[in-house]
Amino acid sequence: MNNSTRREGRARTSGSVLMAALTVLFVAALMVGALMHMTSSGLRRARRWHNYDQCLLSAQTALEQTKHDIQCTFKDYFESRVEQAGAVSWFDLLGWFDQPETFPANFIGPSGHRYDTMQNASVLGATATVVIVQAVEEGLGNYLSRDLILQAQARMPGGVVRTVEERVRFGIRMTPIFDYSYFMNNFGYFWGPDVRSHGDIRANGDLSVDNRSTINGDVYAAPNAEIGAPGDVIISGGSWGQYDMSQYGTLAPSAARPMNPANADTNNPIGWDMGYNVETESYAHHDALEMPYLGTLSTYESYAQRYNGTIKQRASSGGPWQTLVTNVYSGAGPDNTANTPDDGSVVLIGTADRPIQVEGPVVVRGDVVIKGVVTGQGCIYAGRNIHVVGDVTYANPPSWPKPDNNPAQTAADNANRDLVGYAAKGNIILGNYTTSTWRDRVASLIRPTFTKPYQVDGSDAALGYDSDGNPANGYQFNGDYTANDGGLKKGSGSTTVSRKFYESSLADTYINSIASQYVERLDGVFYNNHAIAGTVGNSSTGFKFNGSMVARDDGIRYRVRVEMSWDIRLGSRSPEMLDLFFYFPQVLARPWTQAWREAP
Numbered sequence: 001m002n003n004s005t006r007r008e009g010r011a012r013t014s015g016s017v018l019m020a021a022l023t024v025l026f027v028a029a030l031m032v033g034a035l036m037h038m039t040s041s042g043l044r045r046a047r048r049w050h051n052y053d054q055c056l057l058s059a060q061t062a063l064e065q066t067k068h069d070i071q072c073t074f075k076d077y078f079e080s081r082v083e084q085a086g087a088v089s090w091f092d093l094l095g096w097f098d099q100p101e102t103f104p105a106n107f108i109g110p111s112g113h114r115y116d117t118m119q120n121a122s123v124l125g126a127t128a129t130v131v132i133v134q135a136v137e138e139g140l141g142n143y144l145s146r147d148l149i150l151q152a153q154a155r156m157p158g159g160v161v162r163t164v165e166e167r168v169r170f171g172i173r174m175t176p177i178f179d180y181s182y183f184m185n186n187f188g189y190f191w192g193p194d195v196r197s198h199g200d201i202r203a204n205g206d207l208s209v210d211n212r213s214t215i216n217g218d219v220y221a222a223p224n225a226e227i228g229a230p231g232d233v234i235i236s237g238g239s240w241g242q243y244d245m246s247q248y249g250t251l252a253p254s255a256a257r258p259m260n261p262a263n264a265d266t267n268n269p270i271g272w273d274m275g276y277n278v279e280t281e282s283y284a285h286h287d288a289l290e291m292p293y294l295g296t297l298s299t300y301e302s303y304a305q306r307y308n309g310t311i312k313q314r315a316s317s318g319g320p321w322q323t324l325v326t327n328v329y330s331g332a333g334p335d336n337t338a339n340t341p342d343d344g345s346v347v348l349i350g351t352a353d354r355p356i357q358v359e360g361p362v363v364v365r366g367d368v369v370i371k372g373v374v375t376g377q378g379c380i381y382a383g384r385n386i387h388v389v390g391d392v393t394y395a396n397p398p399s400w401p402k403p404d405n406n407p408a409q410t411a412a413d414n415a416n417r418d419l420v421g422y423a424a425k426g427n428i429i430l431g432n433y434t435t436s437t438w439r440d441r442v443a444s445l446i447r448p449t450f451t452k453p454y455q456v457d458g459s460d461a462a463l464g465y466d467s468d469g470n471p472a473n474g475y476q477f478n479g480d481y482t483a484n485d486g487g488l489k490k491g492s493g494s495t496t497v498s499r500k501f502y503e504s505s506l507a508d509t510y511i512n513s514i515a516s517q518y519v520e521r522l523d524g525v526f527y528n529n530h531a532i533a534g535t536v537g538n539s540s541t542g543f544k545f546n547g548s549m550v551a552r553d554d555g556i557r558y559r560v561r562v563e564m565s566w567d568i569r570l571g572s573r574s575p576e577m578l579d580l581f582f583y584f585p586q587v588l589a590r591p592w593t594q595a596w597r598e599a600p
Contacts, residue, residue: 209240
């Protein structure tokens with residue numbers, strides 16, 4: 001009896017163990033099944049999230065590609081119209097964005113220069129379609145533009161759909177070459193005893209400075225294969241001089257750009273985005289900055305007519321203003337005789353009580369001869385040379401306190417003060433070029449080997465800048481500004497004589513009668529297609545320049561001190577930049593996103 005009980009107990013124990021084992025196996029199987037289900041579900045969710053993210057990436061990629069393609073197509077149109085017509089204004093060129101007339105649309109641009117957006121295209125594993133929802137005209141400040149609202153939709157397998165929308169600004173803006181006190185599209189030279197720049201300097205080529213110069217700003221040099229320049233910043237003597245903030249506040253002239261921060265109040269560090277902050281750098285082998293040519297004059301004539309530009313001068317001290325030029329000047333010239341070499345040229349001589357007033361863009365088809373006091377906000381475009389035969393100064397110049405406890409008020413005050421540009425398709429010549437002293441000091445700087453050959457705009461061939469006279473092989477100037485340009489100037493009496501590139505079309509005797517040997521001060525923005533050259537500074541006060549100087553060749557010879565102060569109102573990144581987008585050369589701007597959202 002006892003043995004039977006033991007066997008029965010052992011059987012019951014074995015059954016319990018088996019049941020427990022089966023239960024464990026069952027639970028384990030359930031857990032494995034649940035885990036496999038969770039893993040499978042997680043993989044499916046991960047796949048869906050991956051597709052969801054990938055779909056967004058595909059939609060945005062399609063949008064970026066569309067922005068790039070629109071910019072390229074518009075650029076091709078822009079360049080072809082400028083080359084073929086020349087007379088087309090920036091305003092007319094922006095008409096490319098006016099086709100089609102109704103939106104939404106799947107294309108933009110006129111026939112022959114049309115861009116078709118992608119439709120059901122494969123983009124990173126998705127199918128993408130882009131439409132142009134709307135085109136909006138913009139003409140804000142220094143940015144002449146059109147806004148396009150673009151919408152891209154991408155679809156992935158499994159029904160995943162995502163749509164993104166951007167408002168993108170395309171257009172034209174004032175070139176940033178005026179961000180510098182001194183910018184040469186060639187070799188640049190900024191050295192010598194007591195040579196100062198209160199602003200950045202730059203060259204599309206090598207830039208040479210030395211330890212005797214003071215540069216309160218950055219220094220840029222860029223490679224230029226055309227002249228064989230690697231883009232070196234060449235510093236003689238180790239480094240240039242520079243002011244600290246205390247010295248800048250004390251020694252920099254009132255016309256020099258303000259400080260950043262504007263004052264010493266660390267609790268209220270108000271500043272100027274492009275102000276002087278002592279953190280200056282040297283940038284060798286930097287990207288070249290495009291220097292656009294002044295093309296066919298009719299482009300600028302369209303500006304002058306659209307904005308009704310004028311040059312005026314008082315008839316007498318305190319008297320009424322008399323209009324000298326309305327929009328475009330193409331008259332008989334200073335000799336008042338038609339069909340003579342000075343046709344289309346003007347002489348402008350301002351005084352403190354009878355300043356030359358420039359308002360808006362004005363075109364003079366010949367030479368401009370100028371000196372004296374100038375006022376207004378505008379630009380004079382010359383079809384050939386601008387001859388500065390004496391000081392050119394503002395009647396109402398800007399002033400920037402250092403330090404400044406009220407920058408906003410200072411900016412408001414300076415916004416209405418004088419700012420005048422001088423843009424020449426030929427050269428800007430300083431001083432009395434008719435004298436042997438001028439020629440002895442300057443001629444060697446404006447001919448090879450100091451200057452180099454370079455490609456020119458085709459519209460300058462009529463001025464003699466295609467040296468071999470053969471348009472079939474392009475347009476190149478050999479760099480010799482002392483050579484005859486193929487034109488004529490007035491001689492003695494009614495005679496005419498050959499004219500050199502640096503000379504005006506007026507008689508030497510007349511230029512000699514009104515010109516100073518040296519220019520001691522210039523206020524303004526000076527830009528040309530070729531050279532700026534001449535004699536500046538007297539033996540005691542030197543030469544002061546306030547504004548921005550931009551050219552291809554530098555042939556300036558100075559006597560003693562040179563002090564250049566950049567006008568911050570020209571700054572492409574400065575809120576103080578004035579609304580003068582049509583006064584100076586324009587360039588295509590990069591597309592700029594104004595707004596982005598994911599559409600439902």
